[in-house]
Amino acid sequence: DVKVTQSSRYLVKRTGEKVFLECVQDMDHENMFWYRQDPGLGLRLIYFSYDVKMKEKGDIPEGYSVSREKKERFSLILESASTNQTSMYLCASSPTKPSGSDTQYFGPGTRLTVL
Amino acid sequence: SQQGEEDPQALSIQEGENATMNCSYKTSINNLQWYRQNSGRGLVHLILIRSNEREKHSGRLRVTLDTSKKSSSLLITASRAADTASYFCATDGGSNYKLTFGKGTLLTVNP
Numbered sequence: 001d002v003k004v005t006q007s008s009r010y011l012v013k014r015t016g017e018k019v020f021l022e023c024v025q026d027m028d029h030e031n032m033f034w035y036r037q038d039p040g041l042g043l044r045l046i047y048f049s050y051d052v053k054m055k056e057k058g059d060i061p062e063g064y065s066v067s068r069e070k071k072e073r074f075s076l077i078l079e080s081a082s083t084n085q086t087s088m089y090l091c092a093s094s095p096t097k098p099s100g101s102d103t104q105y106f107g108p109g110t111r112l113t114v115l
Numbered sequence: 116s117q118q119g120e121e122d123p124q125a126l127s128i129q130e131g132e133n134a135t136m137n138c139s140y141k142t143s144i145n146n147l148q149w150y151r152q153n154s155g156r157g158l159v160h161l162i163l164i165r166s167n168e169r170e171k172h173s174g175r176l177r178v179t180l181d182t183s184k185k186s187s188s189l190l191i192t193a194s195r196a197a198d199t200a201s202y203f204c205a206t207d208g209g210s211n212y213k214l215t216f217g218k219g220t221l222l223t224v225n226p
Binding site for chain 2: 004031033035040041042043045048050058088090092094096097102103104105106107108109111
């Protein structure tokens with residue numbers, strides 16, 4: 001079974017702090033994703049990566065950066081956390097298939113509160 | 116941009132009844148997927164239907180796809196209280212990587 005783990009289930013940070021959210025997958029997937037989920041807005045893609053050291057902006061990249069130094073690990077960084085970044089953060093991974101996008105496997109999520 | 120939109124936003128039924136959720140999308144796709152999310156958890160993949168397929172079954176799930184109408188439906192038969200969750204459709208918009216998720220349908224199955 002694919003396993004995607006996230007470093008924390010719950011996290012509380014203060015405004016202005018630098019925040020790291022870590023995600024690790026164990027299935028050698030090429031693609032990894034970071035989403036945030038807010039009530040009434042659904043899941044929105046922040047960044048994704050289709051290979052080591054490669055990244056692309058999603059729909060809402062402002063205020064975030066990412067790092068993918070190893071294939072299994074994809075980190076989301078909030079350079080200076082703000083209260084409007086309080087949200088549920090979901091990481092996912094998927095293999096690359098020639099027939100189009102494939103199943104994404106999600107981690108359990110990190111609920112981040114910025115005070 | 117939001118690709119898939121689920122309808123209804125919320126659905127409440129009794130155990131044993133069938134639940135139908137619909138998804139509409141805007142652009143061409145390679146495939147459409149349905150996911151489930153229990154409260155406060157990550158999403159779990161349920162089923163994937165390719166653009167050249169019209170119907171697919173998996174256990175108590177039945178998914179249909181009408182590419183001419185850009186719509187899909189998810190039917191859960193003989194629902195159980197454990198089916199209570201949010202259900203999301205996701206489309207790839209022709210991408211080999213990305214999915215765009217709808218806002219979801221909250222299904223409540225009352226025992």
